[in-house]
Amino acid sequence: MKIKRICVYCGASSGNNPNFTLKAKELGKLLASKGIELVYGGGHVGLMGVVADSVLEHGGKVIGIIPRKLMDQEQGHTGIQDLRVVNDMHERKATMATLADAFIALPGGFGTLEELFEVLTWSQIGYHQKPVAILDVDQYYHHLHKFVEHAVSSGLLRPQYGKLFQVTESTEEALQICCGN
Template sequence: MLNRICVYCGSSPGKREEYTAGAKKLAELLVQQNVELVYGGASVGIMGALADTVLENGGKVTGIIPEDLVKKEVAHKGLTDLQVVSSMHERKFAMAEQSDGFIALPGGLGTIEELFEVLTWSQLGFHQKPVGLLNVCGYYDHLSSFLDHAVSEEFVKQDHRQILMVEDNPKALVSRFEHYEAPAVDKWISRDST
């Protein structure tokens, strides 16, 4: 059951208005489905729009932000719960611990790094939670293609590639989350034993 979803996204609004619009659609869906938001705690960019929309619609938001970024990312003061932590590592761990699944909206290097960390944790069996991309305006098309290339070059197993769900519609993505089953694949099986 999905009680809380962690959303990774940009502290910038990006080039297209559709990125913010996609965040707002996801926020509205989370509230409709009584799912709380866990995110990076900023009041700006896509992060701010996401949190504001959840709050405006009566939902609950937990923001987790490192002390060093409180001023830089402009910490959101109106959240249900704002947790200030000592480091990025502590932030990512707290977000993962407090969430039942992970969605990446459009964002920059930090968003991608956070996404790949939880994806790797899933591949290694550290958690069995769903991980997905909300592919607004095809933002993640090239990333998806790269992962397919990594499979064809035998650096990523197909079962591990399928951990990352990609949808351009928030409802479709959350629906897949509700039916997600983590693969029971051993990361360390050698090519000779497969």
Template structure:
């Protein structure tokens, strides 16, 4: 595929629900279409429900490549997306996350719940520890992550997170800004233990 020099496939973490505001789904669809236009494949959790399904459908409709990774216990007809470019069925959630990470050149979270945050924080922690050098970001659509961004700054101010670790996460409301930052991303190993 063509596209951004660094990110050829982007792992998108997002909700299996669509949220109360219909704007979340509109933003998810816009991201999926944008990724396809930029020649960036989508790697995601393999569902057809919620924002997950919206991102996948929009990317596919715009001619993009979409790879899903779903554990066997979620392979029910109403959850799994069967119209993807590729669907990997794995044993469990741990293998799902490892496979998505292996297939991706970066990670971006849209609005979601506990699972979305867990996935995001895991790949961010891996970056802090030098286990990967891929960009990590939050798409702060409709201010969804503004309080989380404030809390990350609070963690830094209180000495539980160093500035280099905090700076590993790009946060913006504009997906173009995030993708441009990902295209320029360079990883410098950090001393996670220095605050």
């Protein structure tokens, strides 16, 4: 299957590690260079804004999905080609997942983790078969990866589902996970 759109989950803040921002820019540039559209949370702040701005800067297309309530808090990114305002977070996540052919998680907080684990769960129970890549910048997801391994070794997560948690430190490899080549 040709990957047309990738949903990127990431923080509405940039964090205190400059490499988070560098990887977000790198990922945005890579998506644009491959002609892959970005689907994301619609904000212009934090890593979300960085990845969207990078895609735009390199001539790519961006689709943002933002709930009404967050429009004011995050000030939706009015510079993107397609900003969709939805009613709530549930509609946001469902819309993003429907539009995307694959998913990449950059560093982020509770929202990023919720989105990541929701699409992993949906894959586990057969709602979709879309690839999911975790971009582990400076071992941001190291402990979470260890937790997933612990869940498998504890018998609470089947080994085949633990393999859905695909971690890489490389933007190119994250794209390979998503595109299958």
